[in-house]
Amino acid sequence: MKTAESRRVRDLVYGTFVAEGRAPSIAELARLTNTDASRVRNTLAELAEAHALVLSHDADTVRMAHPFSAAPMAFVLTPRDGHDDRRWWGGCAWDSFGISAALGLDVQIDTACPQCGARISFASGPGTPPPAELAVRFPRPAVQWWDDVVATCTMIRMFCNTDHAERWTLDHAPETGYIADAVTVWRLAGPWYGDRVHPDFQPHTREHNQQLLEDVGLTGPFWRLP
């Protein structure tokens, strides 16, 4: 991140997601950084260019700051601690594990199987893997993820099991995607997102992230980062 100012805006976006499950508005960011809206827009554009966050189609609001989403997607996260009334939208299966990893928090994850519509609800956390039978389907190879990252996340869904993920693929997008077990995705999300809201976070290099994929056995052309 180029300047202290862009770092400050980035940290405010993440801080608001952590505390309130939402993105701050441009007006809020202008007030909190003691500057004006056009300057905030420029900083947000710079951050989006660096893939540090994702803006809405009209670039007038933050849409995602991975693993957080500002708008409802297929996953809802609730802290296991009943006194903690925060909630988050999980952008995808991977991001849902990522939020738990970034916050170091045990959560209940709620979603639905795209194939059969069954509700899927389970506890997960930094030391608590998801149920072994759950499967996660990645729609497109890593090289294409950021062509439209919101669409990519929207399609990284969780299924009851591998069979349901395979049947869905056959019906909707034959011979595409990659089906992983949820525990593998959970293991990936820990180191991928675990440092995301640390005060001293530094963006991972491509090589670092490629190694994280390899470490959990996600190798080959599908997983080659751009």
Ligand SMILES: [Zn+2]
């Ligand atoms: Zn199912």
Ligand SMILES: [Zn+2]
């Ligand atoms: Zn995602």
